[in-house]
Structures are given as structure tokens and as C-alpha cells.
Amino acid sequence: MNEIYINEVVKIVELCSIINIPIIDFIKKLFFKGIIIKKHDFLNFEFTKKICKEIFNIEVKKKHIKETVLQQGTDLTNNVFISITGNVNNGKTSFIEFVTKKKILDNELGHITQTVLTYNIEFCNKNLFFFDLPGHQLFNEVIKICIYHSDIIIYIISIDEDIDYKKINELVNISKNRNSILIICLNKCDKKKINNKYNFKNQFFISAKTGFNIKKVIKKVILLFNTLKKKIDFTLPGVGIIINQINKEINISTLFIYKGIVKTGFYLCFKNQNVYIDNLYFNNKKVDCVISPAIFEIKETxxxxxxFFEIKKEVFSIENKIEIKKNLNKKINFYLMVYSHSIACSIYNYYCNLKFDNINILKILIGLPKENDFNYCKNFNCMLILIGFNKNINKNVFKEFNTVFEFTEFINKNYKCNLEEIIIGKLIIKNIFPHSKNNKIAGCKVIFGKINILNKIKIYNNTKILFEGYITTIKKKDIFIKEVFLNEDCGIQIKNFNNYEIGNIIISYILKNVKNI
Known part of the structure; x- marks a missing residue:
């Protein structure tokens, strides 16, 4: 009897390759045993062991994963994680270009960083990992998370611009709370005479363009990191963050594990789904296990x-999309396909913080559109938009944008987004009257402003919002009216809401355009 070794969970495609049987033959043999499977399904160890013994006369044994990546030649205690942050065009990427001797900006559309990228160099027996972070406020959520999990924060300020002391104080507080170290680099000193008005702790005057003082900064990074005495954390479950995900010819995801370990056969557990890990790459080498803290890659997943993710042993579905809204009755539906994970997260946060009443983003996906994406847009009357790719990719695309900023400006300008709530009036529910078998009328009094039947409303119980919607009818002395004014009594019915309580407050409001972000 032949023997094979597999992980706790195995793909059918991988299993067929190991036992040297065509996939179609494998599926047929299980079908005749009353078992229906598909080629992309996963099988657990016990089930695989049983069917291989019964059908193929093969003994299946569990693969014992080596617990270490230290054999790859990297001492993980010497991994230093450095966030390079600052405002747009202050020299962050130029700083990394000088350190890594790589041309980075030429590959960024609009010559603006829109994607969190990582770069690695060895210096003084340390493995330095740089997070090149975007500078625009649309990426604030992603920026804060990377900074929060870094050992060293390098904040780059252009001496041509005013200093944001509020931002510096925020970074100082993060460094204190997270046992990290802040270094402030005052850039572009080759263009302007240096004066003595700056007095920050761990301060350097640099020129990212010429490389002036940058080597001194890196040496200071090493010295300060040695004072932190960072230790390897084997605690389970492991915890980490997605740095980036780009889908070109294949999907490549870059992740950072800052606690515990991750192995093939484990699962990355996100808020709404879990993803099976069938491959790991560390320092461009395929491995079975990665120990924190470390940056690693997963391919074709x-x-x-x-x-954020935790590392556990669970089984769930795999997707690459956010389905944000399913209300297809909106006037305009958008279907977005973006270049990277960072752009997707920034758009999602932007969309969630908008106040709007006439657009609907149905999906955000990473990668270029395929035939099924065009069919979806056609069937559900969506406008397909590409962000972060080269222009003129496909004539069926509604709009293409080089940068996420171009997209947000387009939305703000053309679709009355970024609206502000203006309260027009307030009602308090004084009585509740039965109206029909399933409906009630709320007897109300206007305590502020006026109420118009066309305006939107929110119903509050103390500070908790119970419902948002529209008034269907307003009655005053058995007469249907459209408006009711301060201190007047009326009876109202609200569309799709019937759970009135005495004392509830109803706020009537309109949405008004404010200055774009």
C-alpha cells in the first residue's frame, strides 16, 4: 500500500496531483460512491484518509509541519518594522527610494502613493522593513493601523510647509502607548536655509533627494530599536493585518503577523469570513510556517x-469583494474594480462616512473586470468604474480614474454627496391611537421648527435611533395636510414603521451640500 502525506485540510486539485489521478476520474469514482464534490472543494484529513484507503488503496498520513522559519536564515528578533508617514508630496517615497536604491514613484499613477508597499533591506545585521504609506486623508484608517503596529515611526515634514503640531502630538501619544519610537525628519533642507525654530526629540534635517543625513537616520533607527528589546510572541491565536493585495496575472497578498504563528493548513479569520491558507512565502521562499513578527505573502488566494485577522482552525467561504448595499432602487448604482487593497479600503471608509441620498455602491473588487463583471453590470443596471489602472482598458467601462482622489472628487461634484443634515423640526409623541388591524397613528406635538411631509425623518428613543424614513400622512383635525408648525398638534403615520412609544422624538431634516473634502 502506497503512503502519502497531507495537511489537516487539502484541496482536491492538490490531492489528485499527489496521488497522480486525473481530477475528472477522482470526481467520478466518488460520485459512484454517492459523494458529490467539485474540483475546487477542500477535504479534511479524516475524510481524505477514509476514501483514499477504500477507493485507491492509499494510506494517508498527516504532514508534520516544522515549527520554525529560523532555518530560513533570518533571526526574527532582528526584524525592524518602520512606518514612513507624512503629508502628500513631503518626500516619503523619495526617502525610501534613496534607502532601497529603487525607482518607486515612476510606477505610481499620478506620482502619488495610493498603495501601502513594503520594502526590505539589511543594515547592521538588522532586517529593516519599511511601510511606504499614502499621505492623503482618504487613507487615514490604513495609515493609523500600520503606524500602530510599527516599531519605529519616521514622520517626514517638508520645511516648505507649516508644521502640523496636532499630528505630531498624535504620533507621540501612539509611540508612548505602543512602546514604539518616533523620529522626525525635516526634509528639503537642500532648498531652504535651516533655522533653529525646530526643537523635536529625535530630530534630523535631511534631503530625501540628495540623501543628506539619511544614513544617520537609519543608524539612529538601529540604536533606538535595540532599546525596545522586542521579543518573539508565540501566543495563539496569531494576529495580523493585511498590508496590501494586488491582482494582476495572479493574486498576491502581503500580510504582517505581529503576534503568534501562522502555518499552512490554518485559517485567516476576518470579521465576516475565514480563508484557508494553502501556501506561505517568506523572503520570496515557500515555507510551511512563519513566526511573528514577520511580513509574508500568500499567492493565488x-x-x-x-x-485585521486572527489565525485559527475553522472552515468558511472565500471571496474578494465587499457587497456594501443591496438596495437597487437607488437612482445610480456603481460597481467598482480597483488596483489594490489599500484603494479598496480607502473607498469603503469614504463611502461609509458619506451622507447621500442618490448613489449606491454595490460592490468593490480587486483586479481587472472579466466577462461576468460586465454581465452583472448589464443585468443590475450598474456603472462599472475602474480606479488605479492605466486608462482606456475597455470601452464598456463607464469611467476610469488614475487615483482614488479623482474618483472622490467626481462623486462629490456630480452626485450631491458629502451632504450635511439640517434639522427642520422636531416632534414628540404624546399619544398612540389604533388605526386599522396592523397600523397605528402617533399623536404628536411640534416642539421645534416645522414638519414637512416631504422631508426625511429619524425616530429616537433617548439617544438611540429606532428608524429612518419618511412620513406617509399628516392629519390635523381630520384634515390631511403637508406641513405642521411649532406648538401645533397632529397625527402622523410613518412608512414601514409602527412601533411607536410615548415620549419618542421624531426629527425632520433635509440634506444640504457642504464644501467637498
Whole structure:
């Protein structure tokens, strides 16, 4: 009897390759045993062991994963994680270009960083990992998370611009709370005469363009990191964040594990789904296990548009999309396909913080559109938009944008987004009257402003919002009216709401355009 070794969970495609049987033959043999499977399904160890013994006369044994990546030649205690942050065009990417001797900006559309990228160099027996972070406020959520999990924060300020002391104080507080170290680099000193008005702790005057003082900064990074005495954390479950995900010819995801370990055969558990890990790459080498803290890659596995994950042993579905809204009655439906995970997260946060009443983003996906994406847009009357790719990819695309900023400006300008709530009036429910078998009328009094039947309303119980919607009828002395004014009594009915309580407050409001972000 032949023997094979597999992980706790195995793909059918991988199993067929190991036992050297065509996939179609494998599926047929199980079908005749009353078992229906598909080629992309996963099988657990016990089930695989049983069917291989009964049908193929093969003994299946569990693969014992080596617990270490230290054999790869990297001492993980020497891994230093450095966030390079600052405002747009202050020299963050130029700083990394000088350190890594790589041309980075030429590959960024609009010559603006829109994607969190990682770069690695060895210096003074340390493995330095740089997070090149975007500078625009649309990426604030992603920026804060990367900074929060870094050992060293390098904040780059252009001496041509005013100093944001509020931002510096925020970074100082993060470094204190997270046992990390803040270094402030005052850039572009080759263009302007240096004066003595700056007095920050761990301060350097640099020129990212010429490389002036950058080597001194890196040496200071090493010295300060040695004072932190960072230790390897083997605690389970492991915890980490997605750094980036790009889908070109294949999907490549870059992840950072800052606690515990991750192995093939484990699962990345996100907020709404879990993803099976069938491959790991560390320092461009395929491995079975990665020990924190470390940056690693997963290939040909689509991750959700999320940031945090835990590492567990669970089984769930795999997707690469956010389905944000399913209300197809909106006037305009958008279907977005973006270049990277960072762009997807920034758009999602932007969309969730908008106040609007006439647009609907149905999906955000990473990668270029395929035939099924065009069919979806056609069937559900969606406008397909590409963000972060080269222009003129496909004539069926409604709009293409080089940068996420171009997209948000387009939305703000053309679709009355970024609206502000203006309260027009308030009602208090004084009585509740039965109206029909399933409906009630709320007897109300206007305590502020006026109420118009066309305006939107929110119903509050103390500070908790119970419902948002519209008034269907307003009655005053058995007469249907459209408006009711301060201190007047009326009876109202609200569309799709019937759970009135005495004392509830009803706020009537309109949405008004404010200045774009």
C-alpha cells in the first residue's frame, strides 16, 4: 500500500496531483460512491484518509509541519518594522527610494502613493522593513493601523510647509502607548536655509533627494530599536493585518503577523469570513510556517477587503469583494474594480462616512473586470468604474480614474454627496391611537421648527435611533395636510414603521451640500 502525506485540510486539485489521478476520474469514482464534490472543494484529513484507503488503496498520513522559519536564515528578533508617514508630496517615497536604491514613484499613477508597499533591506545585521504609506486623508484608517503596529515611526515634514503640531502630538501619544519610537525628519533642507525654530526629540534635517543625513537616520533607527528589546510572541491565536493585495496575472497578498504563528493548513479569520491558507512565502521562499513578527505573502488566494485577522482552525467561504448595499432602487448604482487593497479600503471608509441620498455602491473588487463583471453590470443596471489602472482598458467601462482622489472628487461634484443634515423640526409623541388591524397613528406635538411631509425623518428613543424614513400622512383635525408648525398638534403615520412609544422624538431634516473634502 502506497503512503502519502497531507495537511489537516487539502484541496482536491492538490490531492489528485499527489496521488497522480486525473481530477475528472477522482470526481467520478466518488460520485459512484454517492459523494458529490467539485474540483475546487477542500477535504479534511479524516475524510481524505477514509476514501483514499477504500477507493485507491492509499494510506494517508498527516504532514508534520516544522515549527520554525529560523532555518530560513533570518533571526526574527532582528526584524525592524518602520512606518514612513507624512503629508502628500513631503518626500516619503523619495526617502525610501534613496534607502532601497529603487525607482518607486515612476510606477505610481499620478506620482502619488495610493498603495501601502513594503520594502526590505539589511543594515547592521538588522532586517529593516519599511511601510511606504499614502499621505492623503482618504487613507487615514490604513495609515493609523500600520503606524500602530510599527516599531519605529519616521514622520517626514517638508520645511516648505507649516508644521502640523496636532499630528505630531498624535504620533507621540501612539509611540508612548505602543512602546514604539518616533523620529522626525525635516526634509528639503537642500532648498531652504535651516533655522533653529525646530526643537523635536529625535530630530534630523535631511534631503530625501540628495540623501543628506539619511544614513544617520537609519543608524539612529538601529540604536533606538535595540532599546525596545522586542521579543518573539508565540501566543495563539496569531494576529495580523493585511498590508496590501494586488491582482494582476495572479493574486498576491502581503500580510504582517505581529503576534503568534501562522502555518499552512490554518485559517485567516476576518470579521465576516475565514480563508484557508494553502501556501506561505517568506523572503520570496515557500515555507510551511512563519513566526511573528514577520511580513509574508500568500499567492493565488483571494482575501476579503478587510484589515485585521486572527489565525485559527475553522472552515468558511472565500471571496474578494465587499457587497456594501443591496438596495437597487437607488437612482445610480456603481460597481467598482480597483488596483489594490489599500484603494479598496480607502473607498469603503469614504463611502461609509458619506451622507447621500442618490448613489449606491454595490460592490468593490480587486483586479481587472472579466466577462461576468460586465454581465452583472448589464443585468443590475450598474456603472462599472475602474480606479488605479492605466486608462482606456475597455470601452464598456463607464469611467476610469488614475487615483482614488479623482474618483472622490467626481462623486462629490456630480452626485450631491458629502451632504450635511439640517434639522427642520422636531416632534414628540404624546399619544398612540389604533388605526386599522396592523397600523397605528402617533399623536404628536411640534416642539421645534416645522414638519414637512416631504422631508426625511429619524425616530429616537433617548439617544438611540429606532428608524429612518419618511412620513406617509399628516392629519390635523381630520384634515390631511403637508406641513405642521411649532406648538401645533397632529397625527402622523410613518412608512414601514409602527412601533411607536410615548415620549419618542421624531426629527425632520433635509440634506444640504457642504464644501467637498
Amino acid at each position: 483571494i482575501l476579503p477587503i478587510d484589515i
